[in-house]
Amino acid sequence: MSASGISKHNLNKTFQLVRTLLLKSRHEADDSVEQLDLNDMIQKPEKDLDHIFDPFFTTKPRNGENTLSDEPTGSGLGLYSCRQLMREYNANISVESKLGAGTTFTISIPDSNFCSE
Numbered sequence: 001m002s003a004s005g006i007s008k009h010n011l012n013k014t015f016q017l018v019r020t021l022l023l024k025s026r027h028e029a030d031d032s033v034e035q036l037d038l039n040d041m042i043q044k045p046e047k048d049l050d051h052i053f054d055p056f057f058t059t060k061p062r063n064g065e066n067t068l069s070d071e072p073t074g075s076g077l078g079l080y081s082c083r084q085l086m087r088e089y090n091a092n093i094s095v096e097s098k099l100g101a102g103t104t105f106t107i108s109i110p111d112s113n114f115c116s117e
Contacts, residue, residue: 041102055080
């Protein structure tokens with residue numbers, strides 16, 4: 001432990017939790033679709049992308065498994081629920097992951113879902 005009271009282990013864990021999230025919005029006029037891109041700059045393994053929207057699929061430890069008290073856990077229902085909600089509004093959520101570019105979730109919402117003023 002250092003003189004400041006912060007152990008090297010805790011300091012490393014703190015830095016791992018800090019992430020950059022890039023948000024980009026665009027309108028595709030020819031498709032009449034609003035798109036919102038969210039990129040977390042962290043690449044997801046290719047094997048996970050095929051199942052990322054499946055119910056109960058998670059890459060995080062599940063509640064009750066061998067986890068540290070401050071480690072995030074998951075049930076595997078978050079992205080599944082997002083996709084189901086998008087479908088209710090004829091919208092879509094998709095994912096793409098590239099080495100060096102991170103993982104981008106794209107939400108596409110048809111213009112017909114917006115109120116005209």
